[in-house]
Amino acid sequence: MQLKELTTLEEMLAQLETIHYLYPKMTAEKYELYLRQMIPHNYKQLIVLDGEKVAGITGFWKGIKLWSGPYLEIDNFVVHPDYRGKGIGKLLTDYIDAKAHEFGSTMIVLDAYVENYTAHRFYYNQGFAPRGYHFIKTINKNQLS
Template sequence: MNLAFHKILKEDFCKALPLLQKLMKNQFSDDILMQRFEEMFEQNYECWGVYLDKELIGIFGLWFMTRHYVGRSCEPDHVFIKEAYRSKGIGKKVFTWIYEYAKSRGCEASELNSYVTNYPSHKFYLNEGYEIWGYHFVKKL
């Protein structure tokens, strides 16, 4: 399997948008997502594409920050692999790449959020060695 990881630049984000919309179940318009990602690219955020040969089969974002409870960390966000490519070991390869990249950026931990109803991801993340330390709360203002 010839996997490659390429950074998706702000000006090329429209290539990743269809995959993000599948993950988000078209909750938001393309315009809203483009506007939000425009801001995200200015906030210690990177977007990456997962390519099999030359086909974009997945995306993920990475946030870099320092937290008082774990130090410098990398947070994978909106990880999505096209359905036809799931259960083929690609997720494991994606996260192996993320860990190595995060270490090269000086990170000592990885943390993430997962929707409470996304049970397959919970199993995957637990198998990757993530531990559940708390709940993520959101209040719309």
Template structure:
């Protein structure tokens, strides 16, 4: 089966909402997610997608910035691959595409957060060469 990796066009950002809902367990309404994604695309954000034929089956948000400790950095966010496509090496292929894509844009480092209970992702990111540098804290204002 052939897969296509590409950046989702801004006008098609709504396509990511069903996958984000699966990732986060419908914690936020579709309407709020739509509003937030339209704001995000105005704030140094892109979303990469995995397509099987015309169907979006995986996503990965990309936030771009320059950080004092890492230089030009891309932060990977809300990585999700549909359950039916897991365990086939697709995540590795997707990340290889993302590495090449972001290096081609001049970025020199990558970082991410993952939920502490998502053990499968921890193993994946370790195998991809990521190291734990600290904790991610969150406070709702």
């Protein structure tokens, strides 16, 4: 398995097929529109390659908040169904952990859907713990991925 950090729009656009495992309704147009807005805000992606096949992907970006100081956020964590339970997620989180240390982050943060118990178990096993609630107020349901 090989890890590869993606920094360009073109590299990220090529990952739409894998992103569809998390967001099946994501269109190429919306994906590009969002990436064009995210990349200037420190957004990058990390993929795990098995030869030419993408086994897993996650986005990540640096940020800073008053309560936490500098942090690294995991975003859109996806493991290809054929590779689940084979250590791909751990490869991704280990890399992100090293990046967080490199950046001088105080913590790594992420969101997981409330009903995604498999993800919760995985994140607990990687040393993550819930710190609070992420409240949302949906303004336009039709725009959600």
